[in-house]
Amino acid sequence: MNYRLDIQYDGTRYEGWQRQKTTGNTIQGKIEEVLSRMLDAPVQIDGAGRTDAGVHAKGQVANVHMDTEKNCEEICAYLNRYLPEDIEIYKVTQVQERFHSRLLAKKKVYQYRIATGHHKNVFERKYQCPLHEEFDVDAIKAAAELLTGTHDFKSFCSNKKMKKSTVRTIYSIRVESLPNELRITYTGDGFLYNMVRILTGTLIEAGRGTRKPEEMKGILSACDRGAAGFTAPAQGLTLLEVEY
Structure with missing residues (x-):
């Protein structure tokens, strides 16, 4: 199933949105780390935009394909329980399989x-x-x-x-x-x-x-x-x- 994540974060102490091989200190990396722990399997998410190091977001959007028995509220709660205090998932919704946060952004x-x-x-x-x-x-x-x-x-x-x-x-x-x-x-x-x-x-x-x-x-x-x-x-x- 495909899920949309609505995200806000203070980017001050991060090396930007996009995951990097040289550091785990990115927004995408932190979210993927928690989701991978939740599913006990590697997870990759797609973000709507690759904000630079130090840039903030009140309305970032990402999507992720995964199979889980948790409902949207439970996924959201799990993420926020283990994410750092300067990253918040304020909504999780199930969306159509073809939804892509970056490619479909208007x-x-x-x-x-x-x-x-x-x-x-x-x-x-x-x-x-x-x-x-x-x-x-x-x-x-x-x-x-x-x-x-x-x-x-x-x-x-x-x-x-x-x-x-x-x-x-x-x-x-x-x-x-x-x-x-x-x-x-x-x-x-x-x-x-x-x-x-x-x-x-x-x-x-x-x-x-x-x-x-x-x-x-x-x-x-x-x-x-x-x-x-x-x-x-x-x-x-x-x-x-x-x-x-």
């Missing part, structure tokens, strides 16, 4: 949070990029508008050996100026390696005045990672939702 929503005030928020410091500076929000919004739509985002991908298509669609980039915080929320059909963090770094440069918003067109057409801005730190990024 939209993904990521949010990047930037601390803009003069003082750090000690309770939010793991979830904000601590720049503590003011930005030209109108310039960021103007730049974001030019990045919205269907484009080749090769300039915003850290994987230089990427052989597959780098064309993606960003449906919206919402920029919110809050007291002591700037939030940028991206909704798209999919994102390349480090894409959201590079987009954010580029928008920050526009907000600082070191780039003009109209430069976004040239960055896109360059299809060159060197044309875009810096890669924003992982800690400010959270995967909010995956839509099917």
Whole structure:
């Protein structure tokens, strides 16, 4: 049977989502370890997105094919009993055999949070990029508008050996100026390696005045990672939702 897992995690102390041969300290690795113990057999799960080391998730989705006599509530309870306190499975549901968390995803929503005030928020410091500076929000919004739509985002991908298509669609980039915080929320059909963090770094440069918003067109057409801005730190990024 095929099961969908809805997951949230604080990615601060992990080496990202994807399992790795060199370390067991990944989100996927931790979940597979507990499921393998539950079934007394090796288990592999598929995640909707491979979040980087230090990136968080409120709405990650995975699926797993397994045979068990436990019902969904019992599977969920078992996982949460043995997973670390910074990983939570908040729902387990049985789904159709053809459901695949990554291949069938229609939209993904990521949010990047930037601390803009003069003082750090000690309770939010793991979830904000601590720049503590003011930005030209109108310039960021103007730049974001030019990045919205269907484009080749090769300039915003850290994987230089990427052989597959780098064309993606960003449906919206919402920029919110809050007291002591700037939030940028991206909704798209999919994102390349480090894409959201590079987009954010580029928008920050526009907000600082070191780039003009109209430069976004040239960055896109360059299809060159060197044309875009810096890669924003992982800690400010959270995967909010995956839509099917």
